[in-house]
Amino acid sequence: MTDASIPSDGKWIPQAMSVKYLAKAKTALRAVASGEKVDWDTSGEKTVPVEVFDEDGQRVFTAEITMNVKLN
Structure with missing residues (x-):
């Protein structure tokens, strides 16, 4: 998502991540990152919230991923 969101001449590297496990995942998962x-x-630092759901729509964990973005 970061590659698609930053200008084409930009670069980024992951810097940090915090995760909260909310439930045991028993099915396939779907991750939703919200960079809007x-x-x-x-x-600079960009923190993106992420939610992960199982096939039943139950949220099984959340995360915040921080990227360091450099634009030319």
Whole structure:
């Protein structure tokens, strides 16, 4: 998602991640990252919330992933 969101001349590297496990996953999973509130047009730390759901729609964990973005 970060590659698709930053300008084409930008670079990024993962910097940190925090995860909260909420339930045991027993099926296939679907992850949803929400970068709509992130300013992708500036350099710096960008934190993206992520939610992961099982096939029944139960949220099994959440995460916040911080990327360090550099724009030329």
